[in-house]
Amino acid sequence: MADCFDEMKGTDGTIRPAYAGLDAWLRDLSPDLIDQRCQEAELLFRRIGITFAVYGEADSTERLIPFDVIPRILSSSEWALLQRGLTQRVKAINMYLKDIYGRREILKAGIIPVDLVFQNQVFRPEMNAQKVPHDVYVHIAGIDIVRVGPDTFYVLEDNARTPSGVSYMLENREIMMRLFPDLFSRYRVAPVENYPDELLATLKSVAPDTAAADPNVVLLTPGIYNSAYFEHSFLADKLGIELVEGRDLLVKGGVVYMRTTEGPKRVDVIYRRVDDDFLDPLAFRPDSTLGVPGLMSAYQAGQVTLANAVGTGIADDKAIYSYMPEIVKFYLAEEPILRNVPTWRCREPKDLAYVLEHLDELVVKEVHGSGGYGMLIGPTADKGKIAAFRTRIEADPKNYIAQPTLALSTCPTWVERGVAPRHIDLRPFVLTGKDTVRIVPGGLTRVALQRGSLVVNSSQGGGTKDTWVLDT
């Protein structure tokens, strides 16, 4: 941990300018006061929290993701770089999806192996030659970014299906502003609270041409038992749109309607938080009760917009990830602004040989795993686990990629009555509408609360922080 980049102290211990105010403030505060604020934060979370906890069962305490009161701060120039990089990347992703489900130029050019696309379960044949309104596939992307140095940001993962977490971005800021008004007076922090408006504007902009002037947008949730239900309900509330379940919608004459007390009302845009597989029992899993029978047929007829589009998994699949720099170059003829984590593709013999030789240094990931499962972290794994993984990789090399263990940047974090550096990542949310890309300045910073841990996933003991982008 000694040789990783700390966002407050850099690598040499000098306080970086963006953190100067925070550093002074932290030194002024007594540990007792911070402890007290932590408790207040916890209480507030439980209260707003109550809005959240409502949806968790009786043991709602489990649902509270730990919140760290020390903000993560990005300077305006750092953010400018990220913003350009994210815009570029998401533009390329949308062009790539249009191409993959259309002319397939990138396959013809031999840049991505054909089998990686067509034999991939996340490639949806149903989307082939399907026109989507305004050529936008990924309306909401959550791009996971890690930092390894003052100017080096890597994209770790492109979440292009139904990324979640934005409610934490919004709530974390609410809580911070309530708890530390004086800290906000020392800094000019760019606001994030306009995210719901930006999202609604984005969704309305991509309504099909057949929609009314003021399109009807709804949020489709799998229902109260889904782990992200509170976010669905929270967003629907903030956007002022109906939160619907599959059974609230019906398809008639190729048009989607919602059942209201005043009769069927036409739906133009569906912000869906239901996975492809469950969207329409007539097109995908026939046993799905979460979906809307006939939805795909209406979608194909261009009568409704799904956000995100069906089949976007073929953009954020781990197998495709390593080709993202080539994808950016191919469609935009530009050098990628944000780099990929160097990745070895075990499907390629040369890479495979290297990976098998360096298993104890690398992070090996299953191409179709997620959330930190199905993963080997070489440096911390014992011999038995490495050997077991070697067998698995050799049996099916195509299913694995490997990356170096990254020295993720750290950020001061409040732990047991003291400030200590902990590893962090960042998930900004990128909105793509009819003609614009919108990114609110900030995102969800996840922090690995265990000392030395690199795993920030909330399912494995990660917490969150408020993310500040400085305005000047």
Add this chain to the structure above:
Amino acid sequence: MRIRVSHLTTYRYDSPASRVIQTLRMTPRPHDGQHVVRWRIDVSADCRLTTQEDAFGNITHSFSDDVPTDHLEVLVEGEVETQDTNGLVRGTIERFPPSLYLRETDLTRADPAILAFARAVADAEPDDALARLHGLVRAVYAEVTFDTDPTHPATTASEAFSLKRGVCQDLSHVFIAAARSLGVPCRYVGGYYWRSDGITAQEAGHAWVEAHVPDLGWVAFDPTHAMCATDAYVRVAVGLDYLGAAPVRGTRFGGRGETLEVAVHVGQAFQQVQS
């Protein structure tokens, strides 16, 4: 051969269904061995039939009916002129490279038993891809007995294979799972089969498979009859498995106690004298 098909599906509900929505894949398209002379679909409900084309080029008809009803009839009827092409299927709509048909699906996942079965067939014909598929069609025929009792539309290849019994759908799924495990792109075909024994009434349509052979293209095999498809076959829809080619996929709301009746007639049409 000129084949005349009529396929009547009747649903009856003890208590009326308040809403029915269905997608039909019941309309054949022409290819080199098949010319569609006439074809029509008739649904008893008062509703609009929307015609679309699915991912694999199958013609689909969708409709929804909101008038509470205690029965629903779907009638397809038509005539198709067919030619024996020795199983070769050419002139079809191909939207994807054959390798797409290597994807496994829930219904066609090969379990260890199928893997071993496929391996044994392959080992017997090490050199020739076509011979290997002929071997496979005979082996599936020999291994899985035709029996309408033990399986249902959601039975998987591995379940049918362990039962050693099933209908044409199950035999096709077993064939597909085995062929894909050997690296042969393979797909499911739904359609009709004309019986040479003069019996025209059937309880259902038929199902077989198409496998992709380098240099030859798609070749149709029928594991239920251990042979290649001939001019007795009317090809209607293809998919990765039954679900992709199912003649009907639908949902109803309400309508308890559904009974389903299917009457299929496949006969030879008399040639009309052209004037």
Add this chain to the structure above:
Amino acid sequence: MLSRTADNLYWVARYVERADYLARILEVTLRLTALPLAYVGSTNEWESAVATAGCSRSFHAAYPEADEDNVKDFLAFSSANPSSICNCIELARTNARAVRTALTSEMWDVINGAWLELKRFNNAPGSREEFLRFLRFVQETSLRFDGSAYRTMLRTDAYWFFRLGCNIERADNTARILDTKYHLLLPEDTHVGGPLDYYQWAAILRSVSALTSYHWVYRESLKPWLIADLLILNQKMPRSLASCYDNLVRYCDDIAEAYGRQGAAQRKARGIRTRLSNLKMDEIFQSGLHEFITEFISDNNELGGTISRQYLM
């Protein structure tokens, strides 16, 4: 609004109302069974409680005998009885949770708080005292829920559907009490019975919290036909069938006006109210109290079904 949202609101109201009603029945039964036998006769009041709750059949499928323990358990706590108090609260909360944003936070706090509190009573209370506390708690929950709805909800369709649920359920409950006890309410000349009935009459009034109201309205000692009049036709008495139907018609009309369209639900509600307002008590007795009530229960159910079909599906 979404039909499902309206449906949830309608059912939250019904379940809370039903829980309240069950608690009242149980409380009244406890009171009756505490009296010396000489005052109440040898009727099995626990059996009658089950009948009044409308679940005789399912009760006897589960228990051999209607004694205090069995009935308390079945009506209050049993998870096997879909209409037990605990299940009603549970279902009310499930419905509330699904429409969390359509309820005010006050209403949510009441129902969620009650649901959490219920866990404390989870092991059926042993003593009568403790059980009585439980019944009071259920009634208070319903009062607080109703009160917070009254004080905090916007008067829009959400409120009206909520109120429709309340009133349909309330009318059904009142009718069921009458259905079980109608033999006690027949006019004097046809009535076989004696002073024993006094306590039964008082119990009926208590179960709809109308004992005091009775005296204010009639200024008489308890007379069975007056009790029937109070519970059926008196529009001033909040739990009477007539009062429930005044409300049902009003809320149905509010909805129709807001939507600019009326339908079968409005016609049905008006039809039933018209009948109630044109009837006199002697006419009801003449044509048969029992028949009247049976018909009312089925009419009321039908209105519930009509509302569902018109708005909630």
